[in-house]
Amino acid sequence: MMEPANDTIISVRGLVTQLGGRLIHDHVDLDVRRGEVIAIVGGSGSGKSVLLRTIIGLLTPHDGHIEVFGENAAGLDSGGLRRLQRRWGVLFQDGALYSSQTVAENIQVPLREYAKLPQQLMDEIAGVKLHMVGLSEDAGSKYPSELSGGMRKRAGLARALVLDPEIVFLDEPTAGLDPIAANAFDMLIRNLQQSLGLTVFMVTHDLDTLRSIADRVAVLVNKTLKVGTIEEVMRDNDPWIQEYFSGPRGRAAMKVSDGNQS
Numbered sequence: 001m002m003e004p005a006n007d008t009i010i011s012v013r014g015l016v017t018q019l020g021g022r023l024i025h026d027h028v029d030l031d032v033r034r035g036e037v038i039a040i041v042g043g044s045g046s047g048k049s050v051l052l053r054t055i056i057g058l059l060t061p062h063d064g065h066i067e068v069f070g071e072n073a074a075g076l077d078s079g080g081l082r083r084l085q086r087r088w089g090v091l092f093q094d095g096a097l098y099s100s101q102t103v104a105e106n107i108q109v110p111l112r113e114y115a116k117l118p119q120q121l122m123d124e125i126a127g128v129k130l131h132m133v134g135l136s137e138d139a140g141s142k143y144p145s146e147l148s149g150g151m152r153k154r155a156g157l158a159r160a161l162v163l164d165p166e167i168v169f170l171d172e173p174t175a176g177l178d179p180i181a182a183n184a185f186d187m188l189i190r191n192l193q194q195s196l197g198l199t200v201f202m203v204t205h206d207l208d209t210l211r212s213i214a215d216r217v218a219v220l221v222n223k224t225l226k227v228g229t230i231e232e233v234m235r236d237n238d239p240w241i242q243e244y245f246s247g248p249r250g251r252a253a254m255k256v257s258d259g260n261q262s
């Protein structure tokens, strides 16, 4: 399949989204490059998760054009859509594990949906993926309620990785984790991205995550996106952006050299 020469893996053009009669995105443009970690930030309710869900085809845009791997999901039949969907993995906000299934069974859900494999092979794959996300194989036989929040996120990530995707979509991966667990999760994402050559599309509120692993940032303000490196975006005059990066938390995370901010 032909992909854009500049290695754009996701292309959004003129996206307009409306929900419940409310305009959420007003002609949003975005290019995500293969192999980068891009972080989507913005105020609560600004439409970050809706953007993610629209890109992966769970919501239909009101107007505009979205291509992933050079293909427009809206123009595909169900077989084409499945082939597209199996090339990415998604970690939803709360991990979204099925509580009545063990962790291993949860990890195997996409395998059951997209591949027909013997159970023993699926068990082996689940074991490998648990190992990749830093969980022991014993975690596979546990139920989600028996795991800590950080372990549930890792299990959700293992499920997102089970089909060896090229892109992972992460919706607030560090929300609800203590700072140490959040930092460990950031490092895990960075390591996996580098070792597997993944592209990471991440919605986050976490300034430390931004600083430590995002190659570029896309800020959703006034229903549209401002995209660039952190340094580029920080120079924007928009009041929300200024408050976000230059308020006390922003200064601490960005370690702006204006004294010993803590």
Ligand SMILES: Nc1ncnc2c1ncn2[C@@H]1O[C@H](COP(=O)(O)OP(=O)(O)OP(=O)(O)O)[C@@H](O)[C@H]1O
Pocket (backbone or CB within 6 Å): 019, 020, 024, 042, 043, 044, 045, 046, 047, 048, 049, 050, 051
């Ligand atoms: N299925 C839906 N139907 C109607 N409105 C929706 C739907 N999903 C989201 N919304 C609304 O769209 C807006 C954007 O929601 P979204 O979840 O994308 O925000 P967000 O930027 O991810 O916020 P947060 O940081 O608080 O998670 C909100 O006002 C939300 O209430």
